[in-house]
Amino acid sequence: MSGPQHENMFEKIALIGIGLIGSSISHAARRGKLAKSIAGSARTPETVATAKRLGIIDEGFATAHEAVRGADLVILCVPVGMCGPIAAEIADVLEPGAILTDVGSVKAAICKDVAPHVRNGVHFVAAHPVAGTEQSGPEAGFAELFDNRWCILTPLPDADAAAVEKLSTFWQALGSNVEIMTPEHHDLVLAITSHVPHLIAYNIVNTATHLERVTDKEVIKFSASGFRDFTRIAASDPTMWRDVFLNNKDAVLEMLGRFAEDLAALQRAIRFSDGDALFKTFSDARQVRRGIIQAGQETAAPNFGRPKDSK
């Protein structure tokens, strides 16, 4: 979707937070020549220095307040719980007409926290690029992260239509497909496609490493039999994920309830040797991966295309 018509569609992008997502936005925006300049701020001076060194930002600042001055696109790339406080911090320096957005994995809580601070003709449109890796920090970013992934926009009912359209065009120029839904529906969908999967991955790792009859060394040695897959998403940033669960409580607890109910049924099938019930559940699950591969959201290569000796 990128092309000359999107060149310099923004004068100045301000990235508040320069981790995996912030730095990837910069790389993809540079690739598409989408902004004349990119500024950024981060929690630590080290991150700002790294981001400058890597060319992720043209100008670096210690505070969001300084970074957003003169920006016509401000993207909050920080843990969910930080969005409200930063919106409050930058409220008075945002330019009229600027678009304020974010990349948080939870949308209703962010809309509730950020919206009250938006004024001065600023257009707030919340967003969530559904993409990532298990790595964190400015060095983890790359231009292709959003290619062929989905970015979900969750504009509030009174959102400015032109701003929604421009942000949508921006995400398409970064490589994404764009979908629009309500913050509440987003949180329900992501609870099952992302939040509960992360929680159970964290949980199985936790369970496996607190056993008495199986050592941690054994768990590591024989992890290629399934366990290691779960450790990838369980290696994701702990602060980010703490904030996700604290801010999407209802949807996560609802989906977790369903997961537990279904797991109890499988547990019972095992206990009573109901091979037919197990076989049916396992066969049905196989189809779902085919659908994901056909939708271009996963590689068809065995083992995710891991190097064959997995080193």
Place this chain on the structure above:
Amino acid sequence: MSGPQHENMFEKIALIGIGLIGSSISHAARRGKLAKSIAGSARTPETVATAKRLGIIDEGFATAHEAVRGADLVILCVPVGMCGPIAAEIADVLEPGAILTDVGSVKAAICKDVAPHVRNGVHFVAAHPVAGTEQSGPEAGFAELFDNRWCILTPLPDADAAAVEKLSTFWQALGSNVEIMTPEHHDLVLAITSHVPHLIAYNIVNTATHLERVTDKEVIKFSASGFRDFTRIAASDPTMWRDVFLNNKDAVLEMLGRFAEDLAALQRAIRFSDGDALFKTFSDARQVRRGIIQAGQETAAPNFGRPKDSK
């Protein structure tokens, strides 16, 4: 570990079952020139024909009884529940001095089912190569599958020491590291590193596709946020996995109990907004992946080294 000293260490290998594991054993054995000939039998004539066409087997048979004649190494590469019946079928044609082994993911049940049929100076040593992909069938196999992975041998107390040694050498020549333990301990270790992870992967896929408020299309579209990882192991062979759960009931139920207990604690931490408890669990989990990468059992590349656009 392969080298000229292992050339033709077996006259004739008989593969009973020629799926992912059987065919990979053949490829790796050919690579190491470990056998003068490889014979095989499979449940369907199509599999036998495919295996012959791909050069996986030199001679193909409709029954195990025919395939094992004259073999000095017989490897049962069939679902766990088939090992006992096949051992009974071939009991009278196994040659004195031959090694009988298997590749099953469960060991105590197989030892119990197979051992009574072993006679005539045949050496039974159960084995489990801890390696695989989500794919099945003779076309899925490749020579590198066992490289740098672990193969667990679970000889019974009265096993022939020379046979255990020879089988261990064989697996090392196929590329594996070898570990020896009791069948019971094997089943406990694999319950947590493999069986429960597969069960919860199957379960989350099942839960996600039976929701009322989130469509299957949405689950597929936004799967790159975590869910798709689980679909890989949930795409594994349903028959194989049904048999695993039917034959490792006690260890699986024990580990599932621990998993559910730990999950309830995380659920409670979410309900009562205990951010510190969540953060600690998530931080600890991160370390485990580092250990697995250091142990050479996983790639360090982000996203398992998936192609960057995941297509």
